[in-house]
Amino acid sequence: RNEELERISFVLSKSDNLMVMTDSQGTIEWLNIRGAANNFTEEELNNFVGREIAEVSHYSKINEVIETVNRTRETITYEAKSFDSVKEEFWASTTVTPILSESGEVECLLFVDADITEIKKAEAEISKLANFAQVNSNALIRVSTDGKILFANDSGKDLLKIWNARVDGVLEKASFLNTIKLAFNLNEEQKLNLELKNRIYSFRFKPIKEHNFINIYAEDI
Numbered sequence: 001r002n003e004e005l006e007r008i009s010f011v012l013s014k015s016d017n018l019m020v021m022t023d024s025q026g027t028i029e030w031l032n033i034r035g036a037a038n039n040f041t042e043e044e045l046n047n048f049v050g051r052e053i054a055e056v057s058h059y060s061k062i063n064e065v066i067e068t069v070n071r072t073r074e075t076i077t078y079e080a081k082s083f084d085s086v087k088e089e090f091w092a093s094t095t096v097t098p099i100l101s102e103s104g105e106v107e108c109l110l111f112v113d114a115d116i117t118e119i120k121k122a123e124a125e126i127s128k129l130a131n132f133a134q135v136n137s138n139a140l141i142r143v144s145t146d147g148k149i150l151f152a153n154d155s156g157k158d159l160l161k162i163w164n165a166r167v168d169g170v171l172e173k174a175s176f177l178n179t180i181k182l183a184f185n186l187n188e189e190q191k192l193n194l195e196l197k198n199r200i201y202s203f204r205f206k207p208i209k210e211h212n213f214i215n216i217y218a219e220d221i
Helices: 002-013 042-046 062-072 117-135 154-162 174-186
Strands: 019-023 028-031 076-083 089-100 106-115 139-144 149-152 190-196 199-208 213-220
Touching (some): 062 076, 089 117, 139 154, 174 190, 174 199, 174 213
Antiparallel strands (some): 019 028, 019 106, 076 089, 139 213, 199 213
16 A cells, blocks of 8 residues: 555656645645646745645635535636746646545545646737727737738728638738738837728737737728
8 A cells, every 4th residue: 555655656746737635624745846837936835744725825715625625525626826936927727636535535635736827828818809809990810920810800801801811811912921020030010001992001010929920900091
């Protein structure tokens, strides 16, 4: 039994995700120090054993989670936001699994954290994009750095039709492709004025470099 537990502990200790084992009431008994791909420093993690997980958790309803897992004996997942040592926003998705004794009682709880910060950033970008498309009648077109059209609001789709282009297609207009590359390489917003059907449009190319795409905003001037 002890050898089996040692092997399990060894495997869990190698995980990049933070894993914390508590008793049924939330007192920390073990954690994998290597799981420092989170918002805690190694020094902080070293001081966690023996403390209540409610003292160190960034989730305000952690006690409710512990009570529910003990009562239902079912796994629960929750998300919590915190900040790392350099004040950058950090999001973790935590799964709490009850470990049952042979008699079916909750013997301990296993907390496993997964870093979902990039997912949350992407969700925020999508939310901002949807909000822009809803409240702004100006055209918005999102294009990857190789010219693939990822998104366009209704006004943007009208412009794309002029160039015989569409969402999921490729934008082949040379002046646009050159400006996209310039904006991305310099990581700076670029501007371009074009005449379309006897009207002048001002285009702004906003690079979102961490996601490898460009937002193109068009205004009829």
